[in-house]
Amino acid sequence: MRNTRSTQLLTELSQPGRRAVVLPKCDVPETPLSELLPADALADNPPALPELAEPEVVRHYTNLSTLNMSVDTHYYPLGSCTMKYNPKRNERLASLPGIVDLHPYQPEDSLQGMLQLLFELQDFLTEISGLPAVSLQPAAGAHGEWTALMAAAAYFRSIGQESRKLVLSPDSSHGTNPASAQMAGFTAVTVRTVDGAVDMDDLRSKLNDQVAVFMITNPSTLGLFETQMAEIADAVHAAGGLIYLDGANMNAVLGISRPGDIGADMMHYNPHKTFSGPHGGGGPGAGPICVAEKLGPFLPSPIVVKAGDKYRLDYDRPNSIGRVRTFFGNVGVLVRAYCYILSYGPDGLKAVSENAVLNANYLLSKVKHFMPVPHGTRCMHEFVASAAKLKQEKGVTAMDVAKRLLDYGYHAPTVYFPLTVPEAMMIEPTETESKEMLDAFVETLFRITEESADLLHEAPHTTPISRPNEVAAARQPCLRAVCN
């Protein structure tokens, strides 16, 4: 019943002379282009793009879409990514003409509704984070990390401490943390964790007057709240450093604990995780950052301010690090976050975290009976199980289990991350799943651990393709269809 033509490439479907879009007839003088532009700038022919009719383009992509798992169609317990339901009302509202059809250089008096929305969102984010200064400009979480680190560097320059060149982060951190540090001109240093918690001795031994920032993910990538947070913040602050909180896991603590109240000086949100922005097959996201008062002047410009009953963009910020992307930011994602926060209100956001944590602990209480969870019997919004025992007993890896889950119609958890757990499977159910779904998932996971190793090594069996040869893909990269 599957349409097998759908996996042909557009270039293979192309037929000379076919077309979908016909532009209007020219209603101004049809001067030859050679009279308008110099010969050395003009192409002899347009690019040899495929030539297709509209119905086949629609059919092609519609069939392709059916080869994807998605939140709208499947359970997606992908740890660290918070694959919660993407509300349909947000899609509709973010597409209103007065929201989606605005040019960034329109006069401010024609943007009052948009600026009000962004101003209010700035307020919401500072209240939820407990950090008073905010920039909505960064385009993604990693971009937010880097932006905040650039602001931190500017702050240290302003107080004559530009010699602080080290950024510390735990071995369980997201890879973006050390990568952002390096890009911002710092040297990344790893701090050990023990049983999922920061090794205080190791941290103390690495704190000195060269340290600029300690980046911590709290709750951690192991789904644990760092109970030593106050101690860590005191130690880092005593050494003259700043605390950066990677906000990837904010879904666990909305209205319960605020980064600014637990010692963080800077943080980023991932609105595409915490505030339900759809992931879009890998983007767009956004990465708004909130920082302490003393770091506020260094944030990118512009920010939205309110003067009387008018909203305007403030560029007059002499200490700002400047600009990190064109225009205002990933506004479409921010609008969805705004809608989401208003949909839940203060009590609702707390209920989101409570149910995310309840769902995760419920799963943990069931999974731990047949798959070890190395760190603790309780978790926040996610936990990391290990397939190490399975591997030892019958040679079945976390990857095998992940692939077999696909056969049963579940997206796999995140595997092999964090690096501190062998054969890691990072499971994040989110709050937008039912108990029945969780029960069915646990039952399936258990059944898989009982299945034969041969069956699992060859999994998945029922998906549109079997395991791809990734080594060949990297060894002899073929990154585009050959267009004739």
Next chain:
Amino acid sequence: MAYLFNTPQEQQEMLASIGAASIEELFEQIPPSLRLGRPLDLPPAMGELELTQHLSSLAAKSQGPGDKVCFLGGGSYDHFIPAAVDAIASRGEFYTSYTPYQPEVSQGNLQAMFEYQTLICELTGMDVSNASLYDGGSALAEAVIMSMNTVRRHEKIVVLGSIHPEYRQILETYFGPLGLEIVVAPTTNGTADPAEVEALVDDQTACVVVQSPNFFGSPEQVQALADIAHAKGALLVQSFDPLSLGVLKRPGDLGADIAVAEGHALGSPMQYGGPYLGIMTCREQFVRRMPGRICGETTDRRGKRCWVLTLQTREQHIRREKATSNICTNQGLFALRASIYLALMGPQGMKEVGELCARKSHYAAQQIASHERFELAFDTPFFKEFVVRDTQNDVATVLAEASEAGFFAGVALGTWFPELADCFLVTVTEKRTRVEIDGLVKTLALTTNRTTIHA
């Protein structure tokens, strides 16, 4: 609550399984001193109808191209979007999926990425495209990083003064604090003189950065600049306008080593500036230095053709501090929209859109300049935008009055270019009709008359 499942009864069952007395107990990990202990100070929850009314009222407080005729450009454009783009991209299977880390259940997204890379390579004449970056400005910054790492020079870059001023600000933010010297080449008549650029390029220079068509709408002499860069062992980075490539020579035909662009106009709305689409392409030999995700073709265990994310050893989740970039996300949904757009347009559609932009903008320029008050600031050729000088040096009033009359007439340039304080940038896309252009011209004429009466 809006999207929650658990009934009180189910919550109790789940707590029993966990062995906890209450939900509160699940948060025991958080020391009491680190808890908020009060409700968040946020507006109360709204149902769908109230939220719809609220957003509609906000939307009504702004005015867009539906209310005013839009002649604004400068990196964000009011181009036409065929209905099929929205119809396909609004499928939940596309927009609610994640990064294709499990290729067996992500072939739709992976093949769409591969098609995007293919179409962008064909459009640009470049060898390789990644699966997209954040936007045109940050893509340019990533191209500079890539250049520095490729030629192993970290001291200096040469940037034409005619690139988007915000791009220049982004480069200053990214590299100023790291001690990179950003030398700006003068562009006095709206474009650069290659000879003047040549004097600035030396063997410390990592790359020459050119935007063509440039911020003022005019093509630069990319090939000559590429030759200059290459003679000194530097790379040529071009920022281009994808909508121009139906009629203009492609970066790959002009000697560009890395070509980047703001690609939102390929099928995505203006959205007050984002999310947009950062296009990045390069020559074959630089591919392993390229940031961001890349999709490649391979076969599965049964020999069936399929697609995967590849060359991931460049990326932050594998290499951490040794990665080519910290970039984690791409702009998947907007890359998808761009590829649908290009598939629908085809070569003929791209050629027509380019011709319409060129002809309509020249018609508008000629009509505006026929008024004694206005003249074209530069005598250089342009593609779809051009710079108008107000000889009475009162751009703010001209634009404000045009806005009153229902036209976003252009972007004032004085903020970025003090020497162009009496100028504004006018952009004409294929969507603007002759009636609208004539309306703008008439409005500007009235401004002239009013000012004369005041005088």
